[in-house]
Amino acid sequence: MSELLGIVCLIFISALFAMSEIAIAAARKIKLKIMMDEGYHGAEQVLKLQAQPGAFFAMVQIALNAIAILGGILGEQALTDTVRSYLAMVYQGAMLDQVSFVISFMIITSLFILFADLLPKRVAMLMPEAVAIRVVGLMNAVTTAFKPLVLFFNGVTNLVLKLLGFPTERKDEVTTEEIVAMMDAGAKSGTLQAQEYQLIGNVLELECRTLPMAMTTRESIAFLDISDDSKAICQKVLDNPHNQFLVCDGHLDKLIGFVDTKQILKQLLRGEMVHLNEQIIEKEVFYLPETLTLSEALNAFKSSNEQFAVVVNEYALVVGIVTIKDLMSSFMGDLVTFHGEEQIVQRDNESWLVDGSTPMVDLCRVIGWEDVPEVNQYETVAGFLIYRLKRLPKRADYILCDGFKFEAIDIEGVRVEQLLVSRIKDSISEVVL
Template identity: 60%
Template sequence: MSELVSIGVLIVVSALFAMSEIAIAAARKIKLRVMADEGNRKALAVLKLQSEPGAFFAMVQIALNAIAILGGIIGEQALTPYIQDLLLLVYDGPLLDKISFVISFFMVTSLFILFADLLPKRVAIIIPEIVAMRLVSLMRVVTMAIYPFVLLFNTLTNLMLKMLKLPTEREEVVTTEDIVAMMEAGAKYGSLQQQEYQIIENVFELETRTIASAMTPRDQIIYIDVNDSSEDISQKIIEHPHNDFLVCNGSLDIILGSIESKEILRLVLKGELEQLKPTQIEKDIFYLPETLSLTEALNNFKVAPQPFSVVVNEYGTVVGIATVKDLLSGFMGDLITHHDEEQVVQRDTNSWLVEGLTVMNDVIKYLDIETFPDRNQYETIAGFMIYQLKRLPKRTDSFIYEGYKFEVLDLEGVRVEQVLITKLN
């Protein structure tokens, strides 16, 4: 009976070591750091153990192998006599001892596999942080108790790793892809709303998108000519109710300044809007280069708070204007974009109507396409069409890429206005 009790004790002890091994390895560092910051000392102890796991894993392997050996010895001695007595009821031949040993060995091994390995490891992988914090103190005590053996095997392991030119410790580097994958898992299981996940994912794209992908392009800029009559100015404000307007002399290449629409309204109500005067024009214009990323552009707006910026290329030519709202729409999406301003409209399960200036990152979210060729050569779906066709597109021009048909539906001059994307069966 004492031997059977000893087997039970060995199984329990082996289960504790197996649980601690899996739990320490699987415990999420981000969750542990949160608990440690809240004052949980055991979470901090687990983090310290994870940072230097060599001695811990050496101790676990020493303990598990020692228990396995003892379990085999004690188990064979404890169960074999009982099994022999049972076998004598049906068999009393020369192979009785061998058959009894095989059966006892199988039974002891099965008990250890089920109760000392599989079951505890399954529990540890399900709730790793809880198990790790419960057992970390015990594991540290055992490590100190057999420290000479731990030091010996840990040193030998490190020497072998260095001989193989492998690192002795794991470097923990959390990448953008890791964070996005975590957010995606949270959205999948409901702990994170889909819209919140989308916003967080878009935030990581701010560094890869340039201001040119969010600005209003040159040919869509509505400006006031300094020589416009009051009727022309009033008509532009009625048709295009913006907060601010550029004031130019003949074209966008000669910018004199800007004026607020409310200032124009004040002049209209006072009957003083015959023609704009130099004193009524704000001459301080905020310029930004088109090569800036959205992150850099937002930082510039933060340093120099302005309602909008004029975007220029390397030759100093105006290529567009951008407001803070334009930049924020790069990751806020539907929260600040009206439904009638949506750039991608899904017609049915297999087709999408896309505005030409829609950035490729937004298009990719709707399509089951892993990669697009030479992404650094274009930013919008219109740019992708030009890149693939190797010329300026014409209406109805199309091509097939990765099982999707891309077709030009509408043009405004040489600019692609709308693209129809259809998934082919």
């Protein structure tokens, strides 16, 4: 009976060490940091143990191997005679002792596999953080108790790892790919709502998108000419209700400054003729290069405390204008109120009407296209069509690429205003002139 109780105790202790090993190894660093902030003291200990796990794993292996040896010795003593007595009732041949030993060995091994290995490890995998913070204190104490043996085996292990060129410590670096994988898992399980999933995805793309994807392009900029009379100024303000207007001398590349529409309103309220003068024109214009990413642009706005910026290219020519609202809309998406026409309109399950200035990443998200070729060569859907055609497209020109057809259906001068994107069965890439 004492031997059987000894086996039960060994199984329990082995299960504790096996559960601790899996739980501490599988505990997620981000989850542990959250638990630490919430006041779970064991979480900090687990993080420290994960940073330098060598001594802990050495101790666990010493304990598990010692328990396995003791379990074999006690099991042979406790079960072999009992199994022999029952087996003798049906078999009394020359192999009785050997068969009895094999059966008792299989019973002990099965008990250890089931109750000291599989079950505790499954429990630890299901809730690794909860188990880890409960056992870490005991594991640290045992590691300290076996410190001489632990130091010896851990030192030998580190030496072998260095000789083989492997690192001796784990580096926990959370990459963008890991964050995206966690988001996908959260979205599939339902813990992450669709709007939250879209918002986080857009934020992660801020480093990939450049200013041209969010700005108002040059041809769409409404500006005031320094020579405009009162009637022309009032008409432009009525047609384009903006807070600020650029003031130019003939065209955008001769930019003088900008004027706040409040100043124009003050002139009207005073009964004066609206006119542009140095008193109401702000000369300090905030410029940003078009090569900036949206993340860099947000930081620039934060530092300057400006509401809008003029976007210029490498030749100092104005290519667009961008506001804080434009940048916010670029990653808030459908969560902010959008006034105007949608850039992507779905006609049916297999086709979409797309504005030529739509960022390619937005279209790919809508149509479910992941492996886009040569994404660094263009930014908009129109740019993709031009790049694939190797020329300016004409109406009805189209390309086939990876099961999608991109057809220009509305051309304004040299500008691609609208495209029809359709999903097709033929995935062969070709250009039709």
